[in-house]
Amino acid sequence: MNKFFLTLLLSISSFVLYAQPKGYQPVNNLSAFQQSLTKSNAAVQTIMSDFVQTKNLSLLADKIKSKGKFYFKKENKVRIEYTTPYTYLLVMNGGQLMVKDEEKTSKINTRSSKTMQSVNRIIIDCMQGTVFHNTDFKVAAYENSQSYLLSLEPATDAMRKMFKKIDVYMNKKDFDVHKLTMTEQGGDFTDMDFINTQHNVALNENLFKIK
Amino acid sequence: MRTYLKLSSLLLLLFAACASPYKHLHFHEDKSQTALQYKPVYEKQVYRCVVDGKILFKKFHLSGILFFKTMEDKSTRVIFQNEMGFTYFDFKWNGQDSFKVIQIIDQMNKPALVKTLEKDLSIFLLKDLNKPTEKIAVNDGDTFYRFTLSKGYVYYIAHSGKLETIDNTGKGGKVTTITLTGKDTPKGLPDSALFTHHKAHFTIQIKKIQSHVDE
Numbered sequence: 001m002n003k004f005f006l007t008l009l010l011s012i013s014s015f016v017l018y019a020q021p022k023g024y025q026p027v028n029n030l031s032a033f034q035q036s037l038t039k040s041n042a043a044v045q046t047i048m049s050d051f052v053q054t055k056n057l058s059l060l061a062d063k064i065k066s067k068g069k070f071y072f073k074k075e076n077k078v079r080i081e082y083t084t085p086y087t088y089l090l091v092m093n094g095g096q097l098m099v100k101d102e103e104k105t106s107k108i109n110t111r112s113s114k115t116m117q118s119v120n121r122i123i124i125d126c127m128q129g130t131v132f133h134n135t136d137f138k139v140a141a142y143e144n145s146q147s148y149l150l151s152l153e154p155a156t157d158a159m160r161k162m163f164k165k166i167d168v169y170m171n172k173k174d175f176d177v178h179k180l181t182m183t184e185q186g187g188d189f190t191d192m193d194f195i196n197t198q199h200n201v202a203l204n205e206n207l208f209k210i211k
Numbered sequence: 212m213r214t215y216l217k218l219s220s221l222l223l224l225l226f227a228a229c230a231s232p233y234k235h236l237h238f239h240e241d242k243s244q245t246a247l248q249y250k251p252v253y254e255k256q257v258y259r260c261v262v263d264g265k266i267l268f269k270k271f272h273l274s275g276i277l278f279f280k281t282m283e284d285k286s287t288r289v290i291f292q293n294e295m296g297f298t299y300f301d302f303k304w305n306g307q308d309s310f311k312v313i314q315i316i317d318q319m320n321k322p323a324l325v326k327t328l329e330k331d332l333s334i335f336l337l338k339d340l341n342k343p344t345e346k347i348a349v350n351d352g353d354t355f356y357r358f359t360l361s362k363g364y365v366y367y368i369a370h371s372g373k374l375e376t377i378d379n380t381g382k383g384g385k386v387t388t389i390t391l392t393g394k395d396t397p398k399g400l401p402d403s404a405l406f407t408h409h410k411a412h413f414t415i416q417i418k419k420i421q422s423h424v425d426e
Contacts, residue, residue: 053295053296055292055296057278057290062255062278062280064257064276064278064292064296066294080295082294085420085421086259086276086294086420088274088294090294090295101261101274101294102259102261102274103261103274104261104263104272104274106272161316161317162297182296184297184298186298186301186313186314188296188298190295190296190297
């Protein structure tokens with residue numbers, strides 16, 4: 001029995017040692033945190049933000065940076081518009097997804113693809129802070145004096161192939177997502193830093209039109 | 212008789228189209244010059260990359276970023292990722308041009324496709340060329356450098372001392388043509404390149420992206 005407890009203790013210690021992000025502590029009162037997050041998100045109808053995306057190629061010790069605009073409108077409309085150094089547009093509206101690069105526009109019905117649905121949902125969940133209800137991921141919540149950190153570990157094979165984990169960083173003051181870090185299985189990771197975020201500004205429906 | 216003649220003409224045309232496009236050239240050894248003068252030397256370069264093609268009646272289209280880097284150990288890495296940072300493939304050639312797949316998504320992990328991409332990128336970067344097989348021909352101001360591959364040939368075609376076209380040919384004629392634009396110095400990477408696969412019916416278009424890191 002003692003051996004059992006020792007093994008259990010060691011397992012928990014290892015988990016805490018390796019899983020806890022540096023500079024963060026587990027959120028003490030998880031249900032209170034979830035309630036505050038839900039309340040804060042209920043008041044947000046739209047989000048408009050600039051973003052800087054940095055792909056970190058870890059083995060190559062190199063970075064690829066791009067910039068753009070992010071728009072979100074409840075319940076499920078997202079527009080991610082890359083403007084520099086290339087133009088690329090991704091619009092999600094309900095079950096439809098549109099991708100437009102410099103040469104072509106492609107429309108995808110995400111209802112026909114479970115993976116696309118999952119990707120669609122995780123982007124919306126990350127921005128809305130509704131990740132606790134997403135069954136594709138196991139979620140752990142951490143905090144420090146300035147930020148909350150939701151660490152998402154894939155729970156399905158499809159998501160595991162795409163991500164090792166996704167970290168969502170939120171301002172403690174207003175629950176604004178200010179950073180997303182998507183880590184691939186190989187160790188490369190992509191940071192998306194959100195700046196100049198505005199809530200509840202009127203967003204034209206045309207921004208989310210799939211055409 | 213008229214039908215027979217038509218058919219013969221068609222077959223002749225078809226045969227002519229399939230035959231080696233450079234059969235009429237006289238290739239000879241010339242140790243004083245080599246296509247390897249055009250082998251690119253670079254630290255890193257990022258390209259916008261668009262792939263368009265057709266499998267049976269279904270068209271496909273893929274876009275992303277193609278990243279070339281020479282590592283300190285002289286190995287080369289070529290990484291293709293989508294605009295959102297998700298990696299499609301990560302290829303490596305060591306200092307001796309031996310190829311290895313570091314990472315590839317399941318959807319692209321097909322032997323024929325990997326082989327095609329490896330060959331495309333190898334001949335684009337003038338890697339793993341069998342130097343002793345190099346032969347040269349000159350025609351109309353163009354210099355043709357030919358290397359023998361395990362199957363077919365690869366031709367590097369320079370006009371006025373500038374490498375402009377790379378042709379990979381097989382038994383049935385051209386397999387792949389790479390058209391280079393803006394390769395302004397012999398050792399530089401081109402500003403853009405168009406890979407046309409004549410048999411596999413797909414194209415890869417790459418265009419240099421200048422600023423991609425911290426400004």
